[in-house]
Amino acid sequence: MxxxxxxxxxxxxxxxPRSRPSAEIKTLSHNLNGQRLGRKGRDTRDRILAATNELLAGPADVELSLSAVARQASLGMTSLYNYFNDLTELLLAVxxxxxxxxxxxxxxxxxxxxxxxxxxxxxxxxxxxxxxxxxxxxxxxxxxxxxxxxxxxxxxxxxxxxxxxxxxxxxxxxxxxxxxxxxxxxxxxxxxxxxxxxxxxxxxxxxxxxxxxxxxxxxxxxxxxxxxxxxxxxxxxxxxxxxxxx
Known part of the structure; x- marks a missing residue:
């Protein structure tokens, strides 16, 4: 450290260790716009997490960024920002x-x-x-x-x-x-x-x-x-x- x-x-x-803040818990059932996640929303969030893991498992010289994750998940950046504010938030979810x-x-x-x-x-x-x-x-x-x-x-x-x-x-x-x-x-x-x-x-x-x-x-x-x-x-x-x- x-x-x-x-x-x-x-x-x-x-x-x-502190319990997870209520706002973080909310993101598991809602997107960042406060919309409740249905099956499609949960699937999209899972796609983002899966794409991140795929990039992490790939070549080390490939930069990990939100734009790279969006491309890997075949999503636009707007869709990604519905679920994660920044790279830190995404990595914490992973x-x-x-x-x-x-x-x-x-x-x-x-x-x-x-x-x-x-x-x-x-x-x-x-x-x-x-x-x-x-x-x-x-x-x-x-x-x-x-x-x-x-x-x-x-x-x-x-x-x-x-x-x-x-x-x-x-x-x-x-x-x-x-x-x-x-x-x-x-x-x-x-x-x-x-x-x-x-x-x-x-x-x-x-x-x-x-x-x-x-x-x-x-x-x-x-x-x-x-x-x-x-x-x-x-x-x-x-x-x-x-x-x-x-």
């Missing part, structure tokens, strides 16, 4: 079903307390699962993060809301107090989550890998194992501090 996003995460780590799979993909791995004897195995399993989630949704997640790094407020909030459940579960794994978001254990969770995101960003960035001239699967494995080791040590260290009462 960016420095600004890290700060926002620290400020909101003790809170549950992200919604993707993030709905996060629980099964990697978040759920943290919900059962990891025993001390197998912390290393559990840590590696989480890092590997998170990396796999990024591999599957790489271009979309990279695009979200680039937009967040460019100070797109809505993408920053999405990025943070996606990280918060993992950070809170990390705090619980470290025997931390969730009611104290300004505590050192929350800072450790923020650092661990930031490192995890950066590692998968590097290991799934095809442009960066091509710039290095030789994508190195072994190098990626070493990086993932290194991140897993840091996660293991962080959890183990804070468990010891909690047990000692410090």
């Amino acid at each position: 960016s420095a600004k996003a890290d700060m926002k995460a620290g400020q909101t780590a003790g809170k549950s 992200l919604e079903p993707v993030m709905a799979t996060a629980e099964e993909a990697y978040v759920g791995l943290l919900r059962t307390r990891w025993d001390d004897a197998s912390l290393g195995e559990h840590s590696l399993a989480l890092v590997t699962a998170y990396h796999g989630f990024w591999v599957k949704n790489s271009r979309l997640l990279h695009l979200r993060n680039r937009m967040a790094d460019a100070q797109n407020e809505r993408m920053m909030l999405h990025r943070i809301s996606a990280a918060l459940p993992v950070m809170r579960l990390m705090v619980e794994q470290m025997d931390g107090d969730l009611s104290k978001p300004q505590s050192p254990v929350f800072s450790m969770a923020t650092a661990l989550m930031t490192g995890l995101e950066r590692i998968v960003t590097v290991t799934t960035d095809t442009t960066l890998q091509n710039a290095l001239h030789a994508p190195n699967p072994l190098g990626r494995t070493h990086l993932l194992r290194a991140e897993a080791r840091l996660l293991e040590l962080g959890i183990r260290d804070y468990r010891m501090l909690a047990a000692s009462g410090d």
Whole structure:
């Protein structure tokens, strides 16, 4: 996460992610003109989302824009603007079903307390699962993060809301107090989550890998194992501090 996003995460780590605003819920049953979506309207919205996913799955050098999506969906721009105000709003709609799979993909791995004897195995399993989630949704997640790094407020909030459940579960794994978001254990969770995101960003960035001239699967494995080791040590260290009462 960016420095600004890290700060926002620290400020909101003790809170549950906010529920979807009522205006956003309304867009699922109405278009932006307030017209209720019948079957044709829902089909059109689905076509727009499908076209966006098709472009995301295509060549990386093809620019993703509202006009490109409209062409892919065989729609005019006016029709597209009936459903989405801008590219951010469209991408957030595409992200919604993707993030709905996060629980099964990697978040759920943290919900059962990891025993001390197998912390290393559990840590590696989480890092590997998170990396796999990024591999599957790489271009979309990279695009979200680039937009967040460019100070797109809505993408920053999405990025943070996606990280918060993992950070809170990390705090619980470290025997931390969730009611104290300004505590050192929350800072450790923020650092661990930031490192995890950066590692998968590097290991799934095809442009960066091509710039290095030789994508190195072994190098990626070493990086993932290194991140897993840091996660293991962080959890183990804070468990010891909690047990000692410090």
